[in-house]
Amino acid sequence: xxxxxxxxxxxxxxxxxxxxxxATAAATGVLLSNCARALLENASADKxxxxxxxxxxxxxxxxxxxxxxxxxxxxxxxxxxxxxxVIADTYDSNETMLAKMQAxxxxxxxxxxxxxxxxxxxxxxxxxxxxxxxxxxxxxxxxDRWQNPAYDKxxxxxxxAVWGTTGLVFNPEVIQTEIKGWDYIWDNxxxxxxxxxxxxxxxxxxxxxxxxxxxxxxxxxxAEIKQAYEKLLEIKPTVASFVTNGWEDQLAGGDxxxxxxxxxxxxxxxxxxxxxxxxxxxxxxxxxTDTMVIPKTAPNSEAAYAWxxxxxxxxxxxxxxxxxxxxxxxAAAFDKLPxxxxxxxxxxxxxxxLANSEGIVPVKEEISNLYDQYWTRLTSS
Amino acid sequence: MxxxxxxxxxxxxxxxxxxxxxxxxxxxxxxPAGLWLLLLLVFPTLLILELSLIPGARLGxxxxxxxxxxxxxxxxxxxLQVIWRSLYFALGTTIVCLLLGFPVAYWIALKAPSRWRNxxxxxxxxxxxxxxxxxxxxxxxxxxxxGLLNSMxxxxxxxxxxxxxxxxxxxxxxxxSYLPYMVLILYASLEKLDRRLLEAAADLxxxxxxxFWRVTVPQTLPGIAAGGLLVLIATLGEFAVPELxxxxxxxxxxxxxxxxFLGATRNWGLxxxxxxxxxxxxxxxxxxxxKYGDRDAI
Numbered sequence: 001x002x003x004x005x006x007x008x009x010x011x012x013x014x015x016x017x018x019x020x021x022x023a024t025a026a027a028t029g030v031l032l033s034n035c036a037r038a039l040l041e042n043a044s045a046d047k048x049x050x051x052x053x054x055x056x057x058x059x060x061x062x063x064x065x066x067x068x069x070x071x072x073x074x075x076x077x078x079x080x081x082x083x084x085x086v087i088a089d090t091y092d093s094n095e096t097m098l099a100k101m102q103a104x105x106x107x108x109x110x111x112x113x114x115x116x117x118x119x120x121x122x123x124x125x126x127x128x129x130x131x132x133x134x135x136x137x138x139x140x141x142x143x144d145r146w147q148n149p150a151y152d153k154x155x156x157x158x159x160x161a162v163w164g165t166t167g168l169v170f171n172p173e174v175i176q177t178e179i180k181g182w183d184y185i186w187d188n189x190x191x192x193x194x195x196x197x198x199x200x201x202x203x204x205x206x207x208x209x210x211x212x213x214x215x216x217x218x219x220x221x222x223a224e225i226k227q228a229y230e231k232l233l234e235i236k237p238t239v240a241s242f243v244t245n246g247w248e249d250q251l252a253g254g255d256x257x258x259x260x261x262x263x264x265x266x267x268x269x270x271x272x273x274x275x276x277x278x279x280x281x282x283x284x285x286x287x288x289t290d291t292m293v294i295p296k297t298a299p300n301s302e303a304a305y306a307w308x309x310x311x312x313x314x315x316x317x318x319x320x321x322x323x324x325x326x327x328x329x330x331a332a333a334f335d336k337l338p339x340x341x342x343x344x345x346x347x348x349x350x351x352x353x354l355a356n357s358e359g360i361v362p363v364k365e366e367i368s369n370l371y372d373q374y375w376t377r378l379t380s381s
Numbered sequence: 382m383x384x385x386x387x388x389x390x391x392x393x394x395x396x397x398x399x400x401x402x403x404x405x406x407x408x409x410x411x412x413p414a415g416l417w418l419l420l421l422l423v424f425p426t427l428l429i430l431e432l433s434l435i436p437g438a439r440l441g442x443x444x445x446x447x448x449x450x451x452x453x454x455x456x457x458x459x460x461l462q463v464i465w466r467s468l469y470f471a472l473g474t475t476i477v478c479l480l481l482g483f484p485v486a487y488w489i490a491l492k493a494p495s496r497w498r499n500x501x502x503x504x505x506x507x508x509x510x511x512x513x514x515x516x517x518x519x520x521x522x523x524x525x526x527x528g529l530l531n532s533m534x535x536x537x538x539x540x541x542x543x544x545x546x547x548x549x550x551x552x553x554x555x556x557x558s559y560l561p562y563m564v565l566i567l568y569a570s571l572e573k574l575d576r577r578l579l580e581a582a583a584d585l586x587x588x589x590x591x592x593f594w595r596v597t598v599p600q601t602l603p604g605i606a607a608g609g610l611l612v613l614i615a616t617l618g619e620f621a622v623p624e625l626x627x628x629x630x631x632x633x634x635x636x637x638x639x640x641x642f643l644g645a646t647r648n649w650g651l652x653x654x655x656x657x658x659x660x661x662x663x664x665x666x667x668x669x670x671x672k673y674g675d676r677d678a679i
Binding site: 039372377 | 429435439460528543629
């Protein structure tokens, strides 16, 4: 073989290594120059001043909502009426939505559907635009309870869209006794090993226990929260899992005796399995509301108001009730419902049942951390 | 370097240009993948590292000073317990996969008729074509107390099992998910086995059992290490199976991370420090894999 040409590989590999080192160092320096910090700071800054409202995308409206809250028929009617094309994206938890909005990924949305406590939190973070009552028609038709809700005084930032309760679903033939509320689980622990499921939400589960103990669902007293945690720990062996959805088949099949559930999930299941029953515990329940809001960054607030007014129309609210088996805060829509739905006590519980129910409101960060620490302990042990 | 053909007539280049010219080709060839890794692996990891060094970092709060608070927090018993449980699930799954996978791979590689081998392997890979989420849901249907398993046990007069929402369901679901990987890697390793050594062992009077333990197993140790570590790496960060099958007491590291980022507290700092610990654990496993694993089999 002829000798290979000398290419001074030593020098070259050394310089390559130096190049790589320099490049890596430079990249690391740039990247570590407070990227994460900038992210956190951006999110905490009060984003005052809405983005330029009139863009060329005036005829489309992007909505960020829960799965099933919109359907093709509804969007089609809205387009027929206003000529505005709606694109709906969905999220599965308020926290996911908030994280996306805070990280700046939600600038395209003009309408969002946060739940009650999240409205309050988002107002606190300065993410929501105040609503102009002059541009809204039909807010006077809202039921009294939603005229001035605790989470948003005078509906200044939000329009209640739907509401519901949190309660217990079970099969009365399997249970054999009359159940009034939570005490059944504590009284029958021995027979219920891994037979119940609880919602995968710290405030709902600890809140229900607080109510069972006679405290407020929004307790901020560390001693009360600790007591609720210890009470819950007693029945941990009865908990098969903490799931918000996914218990339905097993409950209907008899593998579970009882599930804690949001009313609309329970009512949807009962429509298929009439032998099941849903109750609001007598010690109270959380009464939740999903609302519609306009974020400050909304690119198309005109279309957003058109959507709010469209959804406030009794016909459209009533259709939502019929389709989703969810309760409406709109009195005019309630009047349009068939009597069968109006008299459905699971959908519209009588006032006496709702007397003990409260909406969950956000608590201070220290208290929120406390809730979460107990929740981590409860779900991790 | 030494195989470069001298026949390629290269025009002489000024000496100062040489390093650049030498760098040009690798730069062009490596740039797409390098950029990919930099943007989607190195950058996010550095971001997580920085977040993990800001105690109590939360979206919506002005960030505090740097510190190690998030890592100190991890030494609380409740978090140690979660880390330990993840390790337990991962190690247990690895052992189950090894025990189930070795006989299968051994049979396919050495005993089955050679024209069937590819078909058998494809049969083993087929389940991987369905979504892992779907397979986890299938296990719920099988394992629930009125499910398929208990119907069958009842048919044979055996006592029913209550495995769903407990550790056995997690082991079953995860082993099922990762068994094909183990079988493929062990197969690749066993196929290379030098059969003349087995014949020699038999000639020298070794029983089949002796030759298995003293010839086959030592020769396939790198394959066993590769398969085991690969399953360990994958299961350490497993999210869906423990979430769906594990029930109320199955919090694992990846679920804890999810809760810190998207749960009610949104403690991104703590979530990041747990992520760094997970990255560390996986990195150690990868280092072991590169050192001891059978690289041809992976």
